[in-house]
Amino acid sequence: MPEHLLSPGHTACAGCAQSLAARLVLDAAGPNTIIVNNTGCLEVFSTAYPDTAWEVPFIHSLFENAAAVASGVEAALRQNGKLSETRVISQAGDGGTADIGLQALSGMWERGHDILSICYDNEAYMNTGIQRSGLTPTYTSTSTSPASKSSTGNPRPKKNVVEIAVAHGIPYVATASAGFPLDLQKKVKKAMAIRGPKFLHVHVPCPLGWRHEPDQTYQIARLAVETGLFPMIEFENGKISGRYLIAKLKPVEDYLKPQGRFRHLFKPGAEAALKEIQEIANRNIERYGLVKTAT
Amino acid sequence: MRIKLTAEPGSARNNKTGSWRVERRPQFLQKNCSACRMCILVCPEGIVSGKEKNSFKTDYLYCKGCGLCAAVCPKKDIEMVPEETESKK
């Protein structure tokens, strides 16, 4: 058995947090796992014919149907009595999860399949060239929401796919980050021990699309959490059961500034937009109780 | 079926991504290492190995030189050095 279940030789960009997170997930899940993957960066960089980086059974079909394909895999395992010893993971990027793949994913959750679904959220369609998705944050400059004279970037807030998952009444929903590797692996192990549908939303910086240096991946992932812009939370049976408490809250500028996709927010006249992003972080902090209050 | 449509596990190892590295490579100094394993955890290629203090190393056959291992090392025991200088050694 190799040390890691995602082999080197894949063609992810240097410093790609999705490749990092995918390996952490799979190492935590173990070898008795079948991976079903939507189309996207992860699939493209890991399975260029005739090779694969996966050390476990892997199947990719289309952009939006991994959850349905995984449902079929799970049904087959249920039928042939192998479900007790085999775990199924269905995974996708942010577009494959929250946009084009949401219907199939909702169906999978609703039907109660024993599958862990994972969203590797790099907040845009990176594989096709950094186009805006439903999980692109407010005022992000992307190739289809470019910031310019008449635009401050993506005008809409990030879709709350976590609470959409919770609304399905599934037993376990959590968020995690490439900046917190051990926490991510702990959540994968916890999810794998639960029977039924589970959802794990993992925040993964993309040096190419976010326009930061490859060696900043880890730090930027942590800053998203430490500013309150990406809450690390857990829901069990519909109720919030865990949260990462931010010890030293940082202003959103700390997170935004190193990223080229937010560069326009640091030019004169963008103060209101910056303030709005800070308010998003404040609302997250309040909604999920991310900072210990001195009461 | 004449043409094989599936791939063998881990066969991506055929693709030596170390050739991507043009500017910098991580040098594991092996002096102040505390064996915290952060470099293993954050390597996107999964190619850093080691157990004991000051025993950690990476696999240059695959290392793309992203520099994450050096960036996260709490002891500053991994240094990014120019690729050219090193290869001339």
Next chain:
Amino acid sequence: MKDFIEGSEAVARAVCLCKPGVISAYPITPQTHIVEGLAQMVADGRLKCQFVNVESEHSAASVVLGAVAAGERVFTASSSQGLILMSEVIFNIAGMRMPVVLACVNRSLSAPINIWNDLQDSMALRDSGWVQLYAENNQEALDLTIQAYRLAEDSRALVPVMVCLDGYVLSHGLEVVDIPEEDKVAQFLPPFNPAEKLDTANPKSFGLLAGPDYYLEIRHDLHQAVKDTLKLIPEITADFKRIFGRDSGGLVESYRLEDAEMAIVSAGSVCGTIKDTVDNLRAEGKKVGLLRIITYRPFPEELILQALAKVPMVAILDKAISLGATGPIYADLKAAFQGKPGKKISGYIAGLGGRDITPDTIKEIFQQLAGPEVSNQFIGLKSSF
């Protein structure tokens, strides 16, 4: 055992006899009776199978893809908009060489929305890499379904098979059908045991990205595999006859073509009407016949050329059209006869959206065939509307 049943029930009984491990489907008229029947069999405990009720046809096709990749025999069914919604997965299933069996209960395509029969839905997917079989009657719908599994899962084929039966005409029409015995089906159809599947003991990756260096060869291989079923299908129908004692299925059926001066080429249940009309016209001394296409993909070009070699006038009755061009069977036939002059080949479109094709429609086609050669002549268009 003989029973008086709908075509839908015939397909459901056939599927049950083939014992799939996973069935997934989404409701659409006129396909629903098939999966309702199967759901009842599962609920009654007569069929030990996972029945996955999905949220769309796209997911139905995806579920069976996943399940067959994990080593289970599978079934799904659809019609019309449902099949077209599936189409992305339909192409993908063939490209991944997954032996899925699907029943298409043929229905028109929107707009205007119309739930009645023609062949536009399955014909739109003729380029997908699936074997397409067209049933003339309920018995054939049952037989083709059983044969479809044998063909799809044959290690020499590994291509998906679509069994097409006309909506309402067959799906809701009652006919006497001979239901085969379970042990004979078991004798005909070996257990599904694919050489490669999703298996943690042998972890392969499926559904790879193939660039320009590989894609062309892989598609050629699929094309060849689909074409090669032209050799497997006669072998399978011969074995079917040996076990069940019935000639059923195959590539084409020649009906009274010997000495024929005119022939119609068509597919599906309309061929029953054409046969009756041929019989009546023959009784009047007219030398007419029918060539029924059972296997439309792969296209049995050689057999068609042979069967029609001595027929000087050929009409193609298409219940579908490539809008702005011609009927699909006509286009294939014209291509097959290229470089073979001296034959009149005319294309007619009829029956779209459930418009009745009666013996009079068939007679009109034979009459028009005597006139000028046409390529996409609509039959039965009202002069005032």
